[in-house]
Amino acid sequence: MDKKIILDVKSVFKSYGKVDVLKDVSLEIKENEIVSLMGPSGIGKSTLLRAINKLETIDDGIILLDNVEVHNVSYQKKIGLVFQNFNLFPHLTVIDNCIQPAIINGMNKDEAKLKALALLSKLKIESKVSNYPNQLSGGQKQRLSIARACMLSPKLLCFDEPTSALDIKSIEDVKGIIQDLSKDMAILIVTHDEKFAEDVSSRLIKMNENGLVN
């Protein structure tokens, strides 16, 4: 049976002034797929990732997430994003970084706490629940960022340059984490790290001036 399409990007255009960044970009990602998006700097990979996450508007085209147009809803809970520099909330503890966004999205506090503890345990940072982000290593910060993004059980989890702030050991760990996560969701990774992309992805897409090449 064919797997369900989770992300469907159809003919997306985006320009900044006279500079066309995304020209007729289309992309499909199916459930449980790990897709890595590669290409030279400034080609529009991050812009596409940001547009999928509603951090950028698009000039034309459609982005469907689980058959719902992303830019037509106020907030899309079915998507999670792990930022390149994590963007954790420095004044909240590890567990509150996970719990607060979930509660804001309507999750019961007890349920949020249980889910956060389960996720932090799965990501092996359960011993750090009372710490603050500045007390974590780069790898631990990324795990926390992943846990936070997974609190609402997204159908698509996006990673922006997941290896850029990590050492070799942490990169190996994150490979395993991403592969494990893909059992429950689709994964989209924007990266420059070719080896990482080849090792972790089920599909690798290269982006150039003419669009996307599988």
Next chain:
Amino acid sequence: MELLKTLVPSLLDGTKTTIFVFLLTLVISYPLSLFLSVIQNLRNKVINFIFGIYITIERGTPLLLQMMFVYFGLPYFNITLNRMTAVIVAFVLNYTAYFMEINRGGIESIDKGQYEACKVLGYSKAQTFIRIILPQAFKVTLPSVTNEVLALVKDTSLITVLGVSEVLKIGRSAVNTYATAIPFIYVGIIYLVLTSICSFLLKRLEMRMNYYG
């Protein structure tokens, strides 16, 4: 020592007035500045233009002039306030403007990644501001707020020109009555004690806020 014993009751009365003006100004102007900073952050051009004029006037003219305008000037517009109300209105308007500028600096120093994280995590604009931006901005602005609070303690001496019996006015009267400069030293000690207490408490607060980097 005899002089000190004689002056203590009146100096204490004056100190009470000084503390009253200080505390009332602080508890009104700081929360008010936070509220106005929330509105300022909505980036409405008309509202922010009005805020801009207000802040320019309040920061660009002496507090003494503002106080005199509120007490002696407003009656010409059929608004008459008693001395203490005029003092509080002038102080609150002035310090709210300064605190708003401090808040603005703090808010602008927060990394835009924090706003983006909030957006992808489904925070509303108000939730982003109240739960994420403001607590971080508060920490950033605390040293500047401390300076402003110390300035406020000392600025309370200005109310003497409206004839309010605060500690400086009582000290000056004592200097005239007893023909000695000693009461000024007592007044100076009182201000030093008040500023030292504020400084100590706010430093403690700063240390408590250092729980994260």
